[in-house]
Amino acid sequence: MTIQQAMQSVENIMFEVVNSDVKTLRDASRHILDAGGKRVRPRLLMLSYSAFGGTDYGYAAPAAAAIELVHTASVVHDDINDHGIVRRGRPSVNALWGRTFALLTGDFLFTKVYELMAPYKDLNIDLAEATVALVEGETLQAAAVKDNNFTREVYMQIIALKTAALFKASASIGAKLAHADEKSIEALGQYGYSVGLAFQIIDDVLDLTADSTQLGKTSGIDLAQGRGYAAAYSSNGHNGSAVAEAVVEEADPMVSIKAKILKGDAINEARVQAKVLAQTAIGCLDILPESQSKRELVELANMVVDRDH
Amino acid sequence: MTIQQAMQSVENIMFEVVNSDVKTLRDASRHILDAGGKRVRPRLLMLSYSAFGGTDYGYAAPAAAAIELVHTASVVHDDINDHGIVRRGRPSVNALWGRTFALLTGDFLFTKVYELMAPYKDLNIDLAEATVALVEGETLQAAAVKDNNFTREVYMQIIALKTAALFKASASIGAKLAHADEKSIEALGQYGYSVGLAFQIIDDVLDLTADSTQLGKTSGIDLAQGRGYAAAYSSNGHNGSAVAEAVVEEADPMVSIKAKILKGDAINEARVQAKVLAQTAIGCLDILPESQSKRELVELANMVVDRDH
Numbered sequence: 001m002t003i004q005q006a007m008q009s010v011e012n013i014m015f016e017v018v019n020s021d022v023k024t025l026r027d028a029s030r031h032i033l034d035a036g037g038k039r040v041r042p043r044l045l046m047l048s049y050s051a052f053g054g055t056d057y058g059y060a061a062p063a064a065a066a067i068e069l070v071h072t073a074s075v076v077h078d079d080i081n082d083h084g085i086v087r088r089g090r091p092s093v094n095a096l097w098g099r100t101f102a103l104l105t106g107d108f109l110f111t112k113v114y115e116l117m118a119p120y121k122d123l124n125i126d127l128a129e130a131t132v133a134l135v136e137g138e139t140l141q142a143a144a145v146k147d148n149n150f151t152r153e154v155y156m157q158i159i160a161l162k163t164a165a166l167f168k169a170s171a172s173i174g175a176k177l178a179h180a181d182e183k184s185i186e187a188l189g190q191y192g193y194s195v196g197l198a199f200q201i202i203d204d205v206l207d208l209t210a211d212s213t214q215l216g217k218t219s220g221i222d223l224a225q226g227r228g229y230a231a232a233y234s235s236n237g238h239n240g241s242a243v244a245e246a247v248v249e250e251a252d253p254m255v256s257i258k259a260k261i262l263k264g265d266a267i268n269e270a271r272v273q274a275k276v277l278a279q280t281a282i283g284c285l286d287i288l289p290e291s292q293s294k295r296e297l298v299e300l301a302n303m304v305v306d307r308d309h
Numbered sequence: 310m311t312i313q314q315a316m317q318s319v320e321n322i323m324f325e326v327v328n329s330d331v332k333t334l335r336d337a338s339r340h341i342l343d344a345g346g347k348r349v350r351p352r353l354l355m356l357s358y359s360a361f362g363g364t365d366y367g368y369a370a371p372a373a374a375a376i377e378l379v380h381t382a383s384v385v386h387d388d389i390n391d392h393g394i395v396r397r398g399r400p401s402v403n404a405l406w407g408r409t410f411a412l413l414t415g416d417f418l419f420t421k422v423y424e425l426m427a428p429y430k431d432l433n434i435d436l437a438e439a440t441v442a443l444v445e446g447e448t449l450q451a452a453a454v455k456d457n458n459f460t461r462e463v464y465m466q467i468i469a470l471k472t473a474a475l476f477k478a479s480a481s482i483g484a485k486l487a488h489a490d491e492k493s494i495e496a497l498g499q500y501g502y503s504v505g506l507a508f509q510i511i512d513d514v515l516d517l518t519a520d521s522t523q524l525g526k527t528s529g530i531d532l533a534q535g536r537g538y539a540a541a542y543s544s545n546g547h548n549g550s551a552v553a554e555a556v557v558e559e560a561d562p563m564v565s566i567k568a569k570i571l572k573g574d575a576i577n578e579a580r581v582q583a584k585v586l587a588q589t590a591i592g593c594l595d596i597l598p599e600s601q602s603k604r605e606l607v608e609l610a611n612m613v614v615d616r617d618h
Binding site for chain 1: 332389438445
């Protein structure tokens with residue numbers, strides 16, 4: 001099995017595990033999974049596993065699927081709190097099914113994580129701790145917005161918790177599954193952590209630059225897309241009107257806060273910071289022997305900062 | 310250690326595990342835990358454990374705490390979906406901290422469950438499956454409300470998933486922790502399942518009878534309580550105004566639906582059904598030798614149907 005095939009296996013596992021008898025949970029879960037996404041976390045896990053000589057991709061794939069489901073669940077709940085109507089180029093679960101079902105779909109996905117993780121026994125705690133960190137990060141973010149206390153220091157604390165912790169877990173779980181030694185697990189964890197920070201910084205830069213240079217256009221497209229999709233979906237029995245409700249709610253307060261943080265030369269500074277983090281991450285890979293998977297881990301770190309979407 | 314002391318240990322574990330560095334999560338979690346609740350699920354687990362000869366209550370207590378946290382998390386999320394402003398005689402997390410933080414507090418509690426369960430390895434899957442059932446039950450309920458398709462059959466399906474599954478897991482996990490044999494685990498699972506059904510039927514009857522005979526009064530008291538508490542709490546930095554928002558939202562649609570189901574002689578029928586279920590449950594305990602814990606399990610089944618709150 002190649003890494004590519006392993007990633008297809010991760011996809012299959014995710015779709016299988018959300019195949020609930022309860023139609024709404026099944027449909028809403030498939031909707032968000034179908035929309036794609038970068039799958040960077042499970043890819044990180046599989047590459048880390050492979051780089052330490054792991055070859056039984058079928059054994060590692062459910063853990064990779066579990067990690068992507070943590071991220072997916074958080075995305076579904078985020079869109080409730082931020083009134084997000086478009087996600088991955090599609091209307092959000094919140095927009096199509098409404099708040100109640102979006103909340104329950106997120107809970108469903110969060111729980112399915114532990115169904116997938118159960119066979120790994122000792123690794124459960126790693127994922128639970130990373131997920132707690134993610135929720136803590138989201139909470140700090142919401143609190144910073146509410147208290148208008150969004151300094152750069154707070155920002156770094158937030159992204160460490162909400163993003164870097166799960167990236168770190170992805171890489172270190174991959175290493176653990178391949179029975180790497182303590183030092184190697186630690187090094188890959190550090191790699192994942194730095195990549196996670198870089199990933200989130202660039203995500204926020206992209207959000208912001210798309211916003212400042214194309215504000216009316218992007219926004220307009222998003223809203224029109226949301227409405228259009230919703231109309232299309234509602235003929236299939238979905239709750240399209242929720243989109244209309246969602247768009248009249250207040251805009252994401254993060255936008256103006258991010259704008260404040262990244263004003264002036266800050267966008268370039270942020271890009272530089274992300275590049276430094278990616279280089280730091282790549283440095284952590286010295287512990288690995290040369291391999292195709294190691295080269296792909298280097299590439300992944302570079303891709304994270306060079307991407308334009 | 311007595312069962313009473315074991316239950317105190319369960320309390321301590323829950324408070325310890327929610328001691329996040331993130332103030333809002335810590336405060337909101339403590340708020341809902343402090344409010345009490347019947348603790349019937351962890352008690353069921355501890356009694357089942359003890360009835361099969363388990364004596365290391367310190368070993369079983371974290372699992373019991375995990376089960377109560379599943380229930381607590383679902384309650385916090387329920388109050389978002391139902392706009393619940395009073396919970397356990399106190400304003401809900403949703404009322405005090407608002408929707409965003411209530412959602413994140415529920416996610417936090419759901420995740421802490423698996424931090425607690427990690428050492429139990431094989432039992433993780435039992436709790437994950439019961440939690441999936443709970444979420445599926447809540448979803449079926451929301452769908453039945455939305456589709457106006459709330460028959461008695463659908464009702465039974467809902468309460469089996471949203472309540473009986475977790476009661477079943479509580480009892481069977483207790484038996485498993487005491488290394489009971491397959492047949493005994495199955496019997497205690499059946500006991501828990503029947504007690505869970507009876508518990509939910511009586512819960513709904515109590516909701517309804519309080520509603521039909523004291524509607525204005527109870528409602529009025531609840532709202533006034535909510536506002537009063539909120540005002541008191543908001544001076545401590547809480548978001549009291551959320552209560553005011555919550556009360557203007559639509560009332561729980563379940564009330565009128567339950568009323569339809571339980572109209573005429575249906576309340577008495579429901580009580581009879583619950584009593585039969587409690588007796589069925591008690592019958593499952595025949596497999597146990599006589600003991601104080603067995604007697605308390607009998608008592609628990611009777612209490613569930615005889616209670617008036």
